[in-house]
Ligand SMILES: Nc1nc2c(ncn2[C@@H]2O[C@H](COP(=O)(O)OP(=O)(O)OP(=O)(O)O)[C@@H](O)[C@H]2O)c(=O)[nH]1
């Protein structure tokens with residue numbers, strides 16, 4: 001990652017390829033001076049003399065040749081996204097024009113921006129903290145209402161606001177406690193121990209809540225994994241296809257059709273679910289099939305929700321066998337949320353359906369083939385996902401780097417707590433306080449963040465952002 005701030009960078013800010021218009025962005029000290037000689041305003045304005053936040057119509061001219069008619073926006077340091085002088089050129093969206101304009105300025109004082117370099121400059125110039133900068137990438141990548149909401153919340157400083165006040169208070173205590181160390185021979189206590197204990201308890205509580213939110217946040221961001229399992233031929237692949245509205249998996253009446261796990265994402269009520277169809281579970285001598293079955297168990301183990309499908313055809317006036325099957329699955333996955341579904345309900349009489357429904361608690365009856373009962377299943381799925389935290393605008397951690405830092409901060413603050421309880425020497429727990437502060441500071445980038453880490457974070461951005 002190139003972070004020489006003296007140079008001016010350029011990149012296409014809109015997607016490459018043909019479009020109605022494209023936006024090319026320049027940022028750096030010389031942005032305005034570099035563009036000005038090549039821009040001929042229709043009103044003969046000198047670009048270098050224009051105010052910030054103004055728009056100008058004119059032509060980009062290269063050696064008296066008109067490259068394109070464009071609209072130029074000016075944002076002057078520090079009132080821009082990056083905090084530097086920024087020029088945005090809206091040109092016609094042809095790949096040829098985009099390249100001509102970019103090449104022209106590359107030859108005349110710009111350098112091509114690295115991935116995420118505009119946002120990295122915004123961070124390094126103090127326009128946003130690190131967690132907010134990371135959220136910019138999440139906002140761009142969000143593909144559902146839920147993931148979008150979480151990213152926007154973070155971009156507005158959700159996690160920062162949550163931790164800022166506690167960090168400042170902890171910093172104050174750290175200073176007082178370190179002062180005590182300077183007077184170590186004199187048995188003085190500058191830091192009020194009762195208030196300090198209260199603060200440590202509060203920090204522990206907030207950290208635990210944020211850490212707990214990660215499992216949910218991560219699932220919401222990447223799609224909640226839902227494994228569909230059951231015996232062969234119960235209609236798992238048919239259900240997957242019906243949910244996705246697409247013939248994704250092969251369906252046949254031959255038991256053991258699906259061998260490999262097949263998955264795809266579907267957004268229901270603003271929440272992304274990732275449905276995983278698996279091989280039918282049975283005793284088998286077939287090597288490939290048994291690998292598929294092993295995989296089915298693994299997928300179920302890693303899923304957030306399990307749909308367990310049973311075939312209504314098997315029902316013969318007694319729920320006993322069904323209940324036993326359900327019990328076996330519950331024993332196998334005791335900690336998983338399980339949705340039990342009787343499929344092929346079209347093959348049962350109304351009378352039998354009502355027996356099933358009354359004798360088996362929370363059973364969902366549907367026909368994957370006839371597409372009946374699917375809406376009820378979707379409602380059930382969304383109600384199982386706790387979106388309460390989302391609608392209450394609570395901070396939800398979705399970034400694994402933040403998750404790791406929060407965990408490390410929790411370890412450190414727990415050591416502080418233990419130190420207080422055991423009344424160990426102040427010098428020992430002051431190290432843990434510093435450690436906790438360092439991890440919290442890492443989230444927002446308040447401490448010197450390693451160049452490699454910055455490179456890694458912004459390297460995942462697209463160029464032009
Ligand atoms: N009548 C009826 N038949 C269904 C229904 N759902 C699936 N089927 C039929 O059941 C057979 C098996 O369906 P699949 O979706 O391939 O079953 P599967 O569980 O994926 O089977 P494996 O991949 O072998 O484990 C096919 O002939 C489907 O047409 C349903 O709701 N009603």
Ligand SMILES: [Mg+2]
Pocket residue numbers: 236237238249250251257258277278280
């Ligand atoms: Mg199948």
